[in-house]
Amino acid sequence: MCTYLRIFNPLIALLIFILCSFAAVKEDKNKPIVPSNIIAGGIPTYFFAKGMFCGVALLLLGKILENQLGRDKGVK
Numbered sequence: 915m916c917t918y919l920r921i922f923n924p925l926i927a928l929l930i931f932i933l934c935s936f937a938a939v940k941e942d943k944n945k946p947i948v949p950s951n952i953i954a955g956g957i958p959t960y961f962f963a964k965g966m967f968c969g970v971a972l973l974l975l976g977k978i979l980e981n982q983l984g985r986d987k988g989v990k
Contacts, residue, residue: 915983923976927969934965 938958939947951958 916980919976919980919983924973927972927976930972931965931969934961934968938962938965 935952938952938961939949941948941951941958952962953959
């Protein structure tokens with residue numbers, strides 16, 4: 915469990931952020947990549963914000979769980 919929380923959890927959070935950021939700048943498969951879509955508003959901004967929120971939430975919850983598991987090991 916600790917290996918997952920230290921290695922895989924941050925990688926999954928980063929992957930979520932990258933995928934949502936790519937969805938924000940790509941917007942449609944026939945359109946080119948436009949980084950200014952992120953600040954333009956609408957659906958691309960929503961995907962970027964969702965990627966930031968989900969990535970940070972996953973990281974923070976993983977760190978909280980890692981901290982709680984570490985406390986349990988110290989008590990025994």
